Amino acid sequence: MRISNAYRLGLLGGLGVLTAILIGTALGELSTIITYVGVALFLALGLDPVVRWLENRHVPRPLAITIVMVGVLLAFVGVVFAIVPTIVQQTSTLVTNLSTYLQSVTAQQFVDNLQSLVPKDAFDVQDSLNSVVDFLTDPKNVVAIGGGVLAVGVAISNGLAGVLIVLILTLYFMASLDSMKRGVSQLIPRSSRPEYIRLSDQISSSIGRYVIGQVALALLNGILSFVVLSISGAQLPAFFAFIAFIGALIPLVGTVGAAAVIVLAQVALLPLSPATWIFLAIYYLVYMQVEAYILAPRVMRRAVKVPGVIVIISALVGGTLLGVLGALIAVPVAAAVLLIVREVVIPRQNTK
Numbered sequence: 001m002r003i004s005n006a007y008r009l010g011l012l013g014g015l016g017v018l019t020a021i022l023i024g025t026a027l028g029e030l031s032t033i034i035t036y037v038g039v040a041l042f043l044a045l046g047l048d049p050v051v052r053w054l055e056n057r058h059v060p061r062p063l064a065i066t067i068v069m070v071g072v073l074l075a076f077v078g079v080v081f082a083i084v085p086t087i088v089q090q091t092s093t094l095v096t097n098l099s100t101y102l103q104s105v106t107a108q109q110f111v112d113n114l115q116s117l118v119p120k121d122a123f124d125v126q127d128s129l130n131s132v133v134d135f136l137t138d139p140k141n142v143v144a145i146g147g148g149v150l151a152v153g154v155a156i157s158n159g160l161a162g163v164l165i166v167l168i169l170t171l172y173f174m175a176s177l178d179s180m181k182r183g184v185s186q187l188i189p190r191s192s193r194p195e196y197i198r199l200s201d202q203i204s205s206s207i208g209r210y211v212i213g214q215v216a217l218a219l220l221n222g223i224l225s226f227v228v229l230s231i232s233g234a235q236l237p238a239f240f241a242f243i244a245f246i247g248a249l250i251p252l253v254g255t256v257g258a259a260a261v262i263v264l265a266q267v268a269l270l271p272l273s274p275a276t277w278i279f280l281a282i283y284y285l286v287y288m289q290v291e292a293y294i295l296a297p298r299v300m301r302r303a304v305k306v307p308g309v310i311v312i313i314s315a316l317v318g319g320t321l322l323g324v325l326g327a328l329i330a331v332p333v334a335a336a337v338l339l340i341v342r343e344v345v346i347p348r349q350n351t352k
Contacts, residue, residue: 035323036162040169042329044177045204046211047072051174065174073167195344202339207332213299217291218248221255224287225262232279234262235269250327253315255291259284310334 027034047068054064173180181200188196222245229237240262247258263281270276296311311331318330 032162036165036169038329040166041173042207042332043166043170043211044173045207047170047174047208048177048204049208049212062175065171069167069171069174072170076163076167199339199343202343203332203336206335206339210299210332210335214249214251217295217299218245220295221245221248221258221287221291228280228283229262232276233273234266234276234280240265250319251296251311251315251331253312253319253327255288259288310338 050068051061051064054067055061059067181197185193185197185200222241225244226237226241229240234240243261244255244258247254247261250257263277263284266273266280267277311334314330314334315327318326318328318333320326322329
């Protein structure tokens with residue numbers, strides 16, 4: 001009998017482990033879909049305050065949702081048509097002048113400046129640059145380079161398809177957001193249901209204000225980056241301004257990462273223009289201070305009422321655990337937790 005019980009226990013334990021492995025594998029395979037759903041739900045909650053603002057002005061909800069989604073689609077299409085042709089034109093110009101660019105890279109003055117930083121016995125700059133030029137101009141490597149370009153094209157196509165899927169899911173979530181809230185509220189005990197509805201409405205409003213505020217900060221960063229990059233004579237200003245906009249959607253951490261990418265890219269593209277690197281580095285250092293200490297705190301304080309240190313910690317933790325999606329939703333999640341603690345946990349502790 002003991003052997004039988006031990007066998008059953010081991011069998012059930014093994015089945016539990018296999019079930020956990022299958023669930024983990026399934027979640028891993030569905031990670032892209034889960035990301036799409038999470039981003040779409042996040043956007044739906046962020047756009048809901050705009051829909052409610054239109055509803056308060058006697059616009060029917062279906063029409064309000066249609067107006068908001070048409071506005072989002074027009075903004076997306078406008079950005080694509082405004083940025084993509086400029087990026088293609090600037091990239092074509094850069095490729096056309098590739099031979100001149102390579103010659104500037106191998107200019108003796110630049111080589112001598114680099115070589116003066118390291119001993120020639122340890123690292124020969126001229127030989128290294130010659131190897132790079134030979135690799136890029138070797139016909140045998142055309143296929144490999146073409147394959148890389150094809151892979152980039154496929155990645156861009158997949159990204160556009162993902163954006164389309166997210167927009168469609170966002171439309172469905174916006175249309176059924178109220179029914180989803182009502183369905184979830186039915187799972188809450190009746191005595192706690194009014195409190196749950198009140199807290200969920202506050203959390204939804206906080207997420208909406210946060211999304212609007214963060215998008216406004218990202219637009220400001222993108223526009224200022226385009227102006228500064230154009231004035232400084234940097235390469236591909238439209239493309240790198242778009243990188244600045246995308247990075248700024250991630251609070252605090254994204255701005256730093258995008259700025260580092262832009263400055264390092266200009267170092268690679270303009271090796272003989274150190275004044276441009278220094279100017280861009282100084283600009284982004286100043287802008288990050290203004291955003292971190294003036295702009296972002298005002299937005300967070302008005303939108304989600306989260307202290308700055310929690311914003312940084314939550315963004316880092318969310319990005320580490322769930323990547324871009326985690327970094328995007330980290331601050332609203334932290335705001336929701338703080339709201340529950342402030343509205344539920346603390347009052348209950350005070351009544352004991």
